[in-house]
Amino acid sequence: MSMRAASPNAIRRIDKDELVSAFLRLLPPAAVLHEAEDLRPYESDGLTAYRQVPLIVVLPDTLEQVRKILQLCHERQAPVVARGAGTGLSGGALPLANGVLLVMARFNRILDVDPLRRTATVQPGVRNLAISQAAAPFGLYYAPDPSSQIACTIGGNVAENSGGVHCLKYGLTVHNILEIKAFTIDGELLTIGGQALDAAGYDLLALFTGSEGMLAVTVEITVKLLPKPACVQVVLAAFDEVEKAGGAVAGIIAEGIIPAGLEMMDAPAIRAAEQFVHCGYPLDAQAILLCELDGTVEEVEEQIAQVQAVLDRCGATGIRIARDEEQRLQFWKGRKGAFPAMGRLAPDYYCMDGAIPRKRLPEVLRRISALSAEYGLPVANVFHAGDGNLHPLILFDANQPGELQRTEELGGRILELCVAVGGTITGEHGVGIEKIAQMCVQFQPAELEQFFAVKRVFDPLELLNPGKAVPTLHRCAEFGAMHVHHGHTPFPDLERF
């Protein structure tokens, strides 16, 4: 798939040989990649449908090198895309043909774990799970747990404001970090937030979290650590109708319980997961719920009984409480293996990431099912039911001519459906390059202009990750020419091309 960005900086011509020699004056030769075969491994992130070989890859390992790389790019007006492990699912770290890919993977040291303050200070290339592992001897952990946590880096988590399956109770990245240090494109080091619970001035920490590498390059992060719960228990419930499962989710919340995790899977997802990992899911169910409770032993015991009563009342056809830790992990294994399980059913799958008000779930699933039939592409749904984050997985075969294009179009329709019911085009994966067109559906021109004004505060030449996250109005006009939203075109005042 070709690069769809329209930012002038994403296409400006850069003198590669000159830039390579300039980098070689700053960095050892092994830290500057510029030959085609060395660049190829960096051509995509976790969204492999988009590929673009970068002009140059740089792999610094000191802060001073990062500062000089950015200053050089600023001086040469060369665009820069920062990247961690490259596990992102929205193409946020997709390279630019005329740009420098700044790989932060070598910044992989845990600088400090402070059990009394309950914080860890780490470099951006540290893997998400490694933080919890380092904190474990103190009985502490880092709460956000994106499904890629074995591989994804905390720097990438900050860029995307990553979530996971425990967000309803423990929040996203933005709720779990205290301070970041970041270089602006002109090489200035900013300290955002602080070691206290708040900082003077504007909440720049919130602005930076989830800014998709558009404002600055993060070089150090202090995260909050939480005490590991004394007790964790999971309930698996089966339903013969999606509506009933949705009702049970609302019922649990109405009971005053905030589960640590509350996940729903629909029939196609249940079947794929069961065939893949044999986790004991009921194959005749139309939906299953996984409800995880954590806290003190007494709390969990009390809440398990309450949840069981709600599930009964809401018409669950089967309820199983994990009898031990082994079975708890077994129940989760199916959910966590849902994506690879889909991978066995079709040559390719495409994972979407919308968020909706929970009460609209049955309607949204019905309409997705209708769209699935319209496009002739199967869709399975896994749902972070507690926080309304829906991941429809579209199954397709990229080798069939036109099928990837149809898949993308179906995906776009699903995201627009999420916006139409009062939700958003991305719950946790970010906009990146993937959902750039749907940003035009979610935001009005004045809002997009405000985003650009914020961008220019930090990066007036628009050199950091140009063409991602926020579409130009020109781009929206092109998109709008093909789309009519809510019966009227979204940009009536703009020229059509």
Place this chain on the structure above:
Amino acid sequence: MDDLGEALRAQVEEAAARRTPLAIVGGASKGFFGRQAEGALLRLDGHRGVIDYEPTELVITARSGTPLAEIEAVLAEQRQMLAFEPPHFGMTATLGGAIACGLSGPRRPYAGAARDFVLGARIVNGQGEILRFGGQVMKNVAGYDVSRLMVGALGTLGVLLEVSLKVLPQPVAEMTLSRQCAPEQALDWLARWAGQPLPLSASCFVDDRLYVRLSGTATGVEAAQRAIGGDRIEAGGSFWRSIAEHTHPFFTTDATDRILWRLAVPAATPPLSPPGRWLLDWGGAQRWLYTEASSASIREAVEQVGGHAQQFRGGDRRAEVFHPLSAPLASVHRKLKAAFDPQGILNPGRLYRDW
């Protein structure tokens, strides 16, 4: 239930055209907060009403002039709450004022701050444009997080029209425990307890006594009481309200002509040096101080431990009241202000003197 959004927008647009500074006012309960600033009044108290509230979605959306007390009453009917326990500082406090000031109460270190519960906002920027950011869903990473940026910005980036907040169920059981001890001992216990899976929901140290609140299920709270000990006090609710609202004798005795300082410091910071009367809140991360010490010595002491200090009540409100920003951050703040409010008409000088 009045929507004055369009009228407010027009007022801002006109002020921008004339470059007339506006002083944004909700219920006028927090007029003491921040720097003293002048401008034509932009009144939000008529712009009120809960727009949407679905208890099982855990989200409430209301106009900014809605009284905080009204919102809390609506939530309480469904046994829900604003978990950041916003201080009111007066009967007339509004939702918009609470969010613009970004203040949070005793539950903050354990449940999160005002900014953590903001899901979306509708604002008028300094050019008189109505803009919507975030939304009514728990997870939303489309575009920069402008709605959270509004929290604590004191209206200098935009006039809040509507705010959507995540709400939480009220705990089934709460218990407040108290015991006499030295401040060092209190801070040590608090740091160690916070690292254990205990249902803590508030903690403070005042008048040589440590107070701790536990929240959760009845059995969970009782088990935690056995683990940490202390004497149970019956009037827990009113005690924590007096801490949040500054009606506790610490804040009302011999306080009239003194400056009340708020110091935010890292958890587990030992007692600080400036002499005076101290109240340690938020597990020790927020400290209140009445002192004769100079601003400079307070700021220096708090900087040494990596925190910041704010002149919360009283003192010279024409000087800086918030902690001075580093040069690079000050520059970012000025440019951000200009990005939202190019004419500099929204509450200029309320947060920092120069803008």
